[in-house]
Structure formats: C-alpha cells, structure tokens
Amino acid sequence: MSGVSIIGVGMHPFGRFPGKQAMDMGAEAIRLALKDAGVGWEQVQRAYAGSLVVSNPDAVVGKLGLTGIPVFGVFNGCATAHIAVSLAAEAIEHGKADIALAVGFDKHPRGAFSGEPAVLGLPEWYGETGMFLTTHFFGMKINRYMAMHGITPGTLAKVAAKNFRNGALNELAWRREPMSEEAILAAPYLNYPLTKFMYCAPDEGAAAVVLCRRDLASRYSDSPVHLAAAELRTRRSGAFEVSSPSLPAASVPSPTVYASAAAYEKAGIGPEDVHVAQLQDTDAGSEVIHLAENGFCADGDQEKLIADGHTEIGGRLPVNTDGGLMANGEPIGASGLRQIHEIVLQLRGRAGARQVPGPHSVGYTHLYGSPGTGAVTILTT
Amino acid sequence: MSDLMKLPVAEGLFTWPPDGRPQLIASRHRGTGAVTFPADPAQDDVDEILLSRTGTLFTWTTQQFVPPSPPYTGETDPASFEAYAVGYVELPEGILVEGRLTESDPELLTIGQQMELVLVPFVERPGADGGPSREILTFAFAPVAPVAPVASQGVEA
Numbered sequence: 001m002s003g004v005s006i007i008g009v010g011m012h013p014f015g016r017f018p019g020k021q022a023m024d025m026g027a028e029a030i031r032l033a034l035k036d037a038g039v040g041w042e043q044v045q046r047a048y049a050g051s052l053v054v055s056n057p058d059a060v061v062g063k064l065g066l067t068g069i070p071v072f073g074v075f076n077g078c079a080t081a082h083i084a085v086s087l088a089a090e091a092i093e094h095g096k097a098d099i100a101l102a103v104g105f106d107k108h109p110r111g112a113f114s115g116e117p118a119v120l121g122l123p124e125w126y127g128e129t130g131m132f133l134t135t136h137f138f139g140m141k142i143n144r145y146m147a148m149h150g151i152t153p154g155t156l157a158k159v160a161a162k163n164f165r166n167g168a169l170n171e172l173a174w175r176r177e178p179m180s181e182e183a184i185l186a187a188p189y190l191n192y193p194l195t196k197f198m199y200c201a202p203d204e205g206a207a208a209v210v211l212c213r214r215d216l217a218s219r220y221s222d223s224p225v226h227l228a229a230a231e232l233r234t235r236r237s238g239a240f241e242v243s244s245p246s247l248p249a250a251s252v253p254s255p256t257v258y259a260s261a262a263a264y265e266k267a268g269i270g271p272e273d274v275h276v277a278q279l280q281d282t283d284a285g286s287e288v289i290h291l292a293e294n295g296f297c298a299d300g301d302q303e304k305l306i307a308d309g310h311t312e313i314g315g316r317l318p319v320n321t322d323g324g325l326m327a328n329g330e331p332i333g334a335s336g337l338r339q340i341h342e343i344v345l346q347l348r349g350r351a352g353a354r355q356v357p358g359p360h361s362v363g364y365t366h367l368y369g370s371p372g373t374g375a376v377t378i379l380t381t
Numbered sequence: 382m383s384d385l386m387k388l389p390v391a392e393g394l395f396t397w398p399p400d401g402r403p404q405l406i407a408s409r410h411r412g413t414g415a416v417t418f419p420a421d422p423a424q425d426d427v428d429e430i431l432l433s434r435t436g437t438l439f440t441w442t443t444q445q446f447v448p449p450s451p452p453y454t455g456e457t458d459p460a461s462f463e464a465y466a467v468g469y470v471e472l473p474e475g476i477l478v479e480g481r482l483t484e485s486d487p488e489l490l491t492i493g494q495q496m497e498l499v500l501v502p503f504v505e506r507p508g509a510d511g512g513p514s515r516e517i518l519t520f521a522f523a524p525v526a527p528v529a530p531v532a533s534q535g536v537e538a
Contacts (some may be wrong), residue, residue, distance in 0.1 A: 114449030127452025139442025
C-alpha cells in the first residue's frame with residue numbers, strides 16, 4: 001500500500017440507540033467522514049460497506065445519493081471492517097478509483113453472539129450441548145496462556161481498568177465510567193478466568209473512512225494519513241482457533257502473527273517504531289496475548305510491562321486509547337473502522353484529552369475474528 | 382428409571398458399549414495421517430478410528446451464564462441453570478478434542494491433568510404419545526483422579 005492515504009474519518013457514537021436503524025448510523029458516519037475529507041459524496045468513485053445484521057449494506061447509498069458507482073457489501077466476521085478498508089485501498093492502487101470509501105455499521109441485540117452452528121459448517125450437537133460460544137475460546141486461550149507464561153488475574157484487571165479509563169475520555173464511547181481493578185476482579189466470572197467486566201459486549205454504531213490516491217491527498221487534506229500496510233491472514237492447520245470441535249495437537253502461531261509480520265515487512269517498519277496501537281480486546285486476555293502476537297513484546301513480558309504502565313496513554317506504547325472494544329462495544333461491521341478513526345485522530349494530534357504525549361507519527365491497528373482471521377494495518381503521517 | 386429411553390445426542394459421535402468404556406469416533410486421513418473429530422464419513426480418503434479414552438487437559442474454561450437458545454437445548458431457566466465447564470483434551474492420536482467437563486470447580490481443574498471420556502445425561506425430553514421419556518446422552522471428560530486444590534496454576538503444563 002504505497003499509494004493510498006486516508007483523508008477523512010467519521011464515526012457515529014457506539015452504544016445503544018433504540019429506534020435508530022443501523023443504516024442511518026452508517027449514513028451519518030459517511031457524512032462525517034466526507035465532511036472531514038472536504039469532499040462531496042458525488043466525488044466518491046467506489047465504496048465498500050460491511051455489516052453483520054444488514055444483509056444489503058450497499059443499500060446505504062440510498063441515503064446519500066444514487067450516483068451509480070460500484071458499491072460492494074463485505075463480511076468477514078470481526079475482521080469485516082478491515083476488508084472494507086483493504087479492498088477500497090486496493091481499488092485505488094489498481095487505478096479503479098481516485099477516491100474510495102469504506103463504511104461499517106451494525107446493531108446487535110444484547111447478550112453474547114450466537115447463531116446456528118451451520119453458519120460455520122459445524123454440527124448441530126455442538127450448539128445443542130452448549131459448546132458453540134465464542135467466549136469459550138477467549139476463556140480457554142488466556143487460561144492456558146496465563147499458566148504457560150505467568151500472567152496473573154491482576155494483569156487482566158489492569159487492562160480492563162485502563163480501557164474503561166480511556167473510554168471515559170472518549171465522547172463517542174459506550175461505557176464512560178471508570179472502574180476499579182478490585183471491582184473488575186470481584187465481578188462474577190462469565191468464563192473463567194474472565195469476569196463480567198473483562199469482556200466487550202455487542203452493541204450498535206458506525207464508522208467510515210475516505211481513502212484517496214496518495215499523490216492527490218494534499219488537495220483535500222492538510223493532514224493525510226498514509227496507509228503503509230493492510231494485511232489479513234487466515235488460520236493455518238494447528239492454530240488454536242475459535243469454534244473448533246477438534247484441533248491438531250501440533251501447535252502453530254495464530255494468524256495474527258503472520259498478518260503482523262507481513263504488515264511490518266510491507267511498511268518497512270518494526271514494532272519498536274510504533275507510537276500508538278489498537279489491539280483487538282474482545283476481552284482483557286486478548287489484549288495481553290495480542291501484545292505478543294503483534295510483536296510488541298515476548299510472551300510473559302506483559303506482566304511487568306502492564307504493571308509499569310507501558311500501555312497507558314502516557315506510556316511507551318499506548319494501547320486502545322479510545323477505550324477499545326471493552327469501552328466501545330463491538331458493532332462488528334464498524335469495529336475495525338473505529339480503530340482506524342482513533343489512530344487517525346492520534347496521528348493528527350487531535351485526540352483531545354486522550355492524545356498521546358510525545359511522538360505520534362506511526363499507528364497500528366489489529367483485528368481478530370472468527371473463524372480464525374488476523375488483520376493488521378499500519379498508518380503513518 | 383426403567384421407563385427412560387437413552388439416546389445419544391447425535392449418531393456417529395461415540396461408541397456406547399455395555400462395559401461403560403465409550404470411545405469417540407474420528408477420521409484419519411490415509412495420506413497425511415491427520416485425525417479429525419467428529420468423523421467425516423463423506424470423505425473417501427479417510428479411515429474411521431476410535432480415539433483413546435484418556436488424555437491430558439490442554440486448557441479449559443467455565444460457562445457461567447445461560448447460553449443463547451437456540452442453539453442451546455440444555456437448561457435455560459436462570460434459576461436452575463448450573464455452570465458447566467468445557468475444555469480441550471490432548472489425546473495420543475495427536476488431536477485436541479473439545480468437550481464438556483464433568484468438573485466445573487476452578488479449584489479442581491489443572492492444565493495437564495489426566496482426563497477420561499465418559500457419557501453423561503444431558504437433557505430429558507418427554508416421550509411422544511405417552512411413550513417413555515428420552516434421556517439424551519452426550520460425551521464429556523472426567524478427571525481421572527481428584528487433584529489437590531491449588532491456589533494458582535503453575536507452569537508445569
């Protein structure tokens with residue numbers, strides 16, 4: 001991705017909005033992103049729209065103007081937003097558009113994500129007997145990781161408390177109340193060792209990004225952000241992955257490890273160069289594991305790094321400065337675009353009360369999704 | 382109990398011999414040797430095998446809220462729902478199999494401990510037309526021997 005810049009970002013708040021349709025939230029996010037970019041809808045030449053609950057997310061153009069452009073609906077689980085962004089960027093690199101748009105919107109009911117096992121090609125008994133819950137994967141992965149690498153429950157609580165504290169500084173976040181580590185640890189378990197306040201929850205919201213040919217970006221924006229890499233990888237045989245009745249015992253790394261390595265290589269940037277990161281925090285354990293899987297530390301080093309404030313807004317590598325999934329919730333189609341929205345604000349130096357101090361020219365986003373997908377972007381000024 | 386008709390939750394998942402020593406039914410690929418569970422009889426390049434009954438606990442978690450139903454067909458009344466545990470057990474055939482665990486107390490589960498396959502009652506359903514009630518059985522893994530309570534898990538796994 002040497003030739004693509006982000007010139008505008010827009011976000012509808014995440015949370016619960018009774019009576020408001022997901023598509024209306026998506027249209028609002030698009031209008032905000034267009035205004036931020038200083039371009040009109042009629043200048044957009046191609047668009048990619050992602051959603052779980054809206055079966056035809058491409059219909060959002062009906063709320064903006066029927067200009068006849070190619071619009072594509074996309075879905076790849078929790079990595080959906082990455083697909084929208086990377087396809088828009090590839091279209092620009094391939095000369096199919098100078099200006100393209102990526103949008104995601106969703107509106108989920110309360111409670112854990114669920115569905116029939118058949119949507120993932122799994123047998124019915126797997127759902128009937130209470131095994132088809134994605135949250136089991138998160139509990140089981142961090143439980144083993146803690147045993148193998150010496151991570152304590154207190155570290156999980158520190159991650160959750162940090163994300164709720166950051167969310168309190170974000171006017172677009174859903175959960176804006178800080179919470180003590182003690183209260184997080186004392187809450188009932190949902191899936192051992194993860195308590196109720198160590199998980200994100202499905203909710204509602206939308207986010208959009210306007211992308212542009214890099215050599216044209218300065219016409220539209222005084223602070224374009226360069227999309228240095230966008231890489232997605234699926235699982236390899238032997239990876240420990242969600243919703244698997246069985247797995248090969250030969251352990252191989254998560255797809256995140258491969259997506260991350262490919263993104264660093266593409267961008268010509270190493271983890272030590274990153275100033276601010278968004279890491280998929282479906283739960284507090286995921287953020288701990290993803291620090292290592294994305295190359296920011298060795299397995300087990302998180303225990304000390306997090307205790308030392310390394311991932312706080314004032315730390316060496318601030319992580320999930322907008323509160324992440326834990327404070328924002330997860331409208332699946334929009335979640336990864338929220339990550340990019342935050343990184344763009346941080347790189348512009350316009351993140352307000354949660355602006356990272358010090359250098360802020362390299363940002364990083366990471367998604368992990370069912371049934372085993374890792375997706376990374378690297379953004380630079 | 383004699384008027385209960387016992388049925389497996391699905392055909393082709395496990396053997397159910399009278400000696401009480403059930404085994405899971407898996408597929409082994411003739412070329413690669415890769416073992417998968419459940420078996421996939423639709424593939425023509427695999428052999429059906431029976432998995433070992435004992436292995437070690439690879440990892441586990443608990444389920445402490447009522448799972449969304451559908452697809453869950455177990456107890457969904459929050460007042461009578463009981464937390465259960467699930468985990469992966471590593472078997473000698475080079476496979477991790479996910480299953481319910483008979484033990485759900487975190488103090489009594491340790492990564493690396495020996496587990497064995499058992500069949501457990503899952504739900505009871507009324508019979509059709511006044512016939513006998515049906516007890517649905519599923520597979521689960523049970524600790525082979527009780528372990529001493531531990532304050533925290535070590536790194537022995």
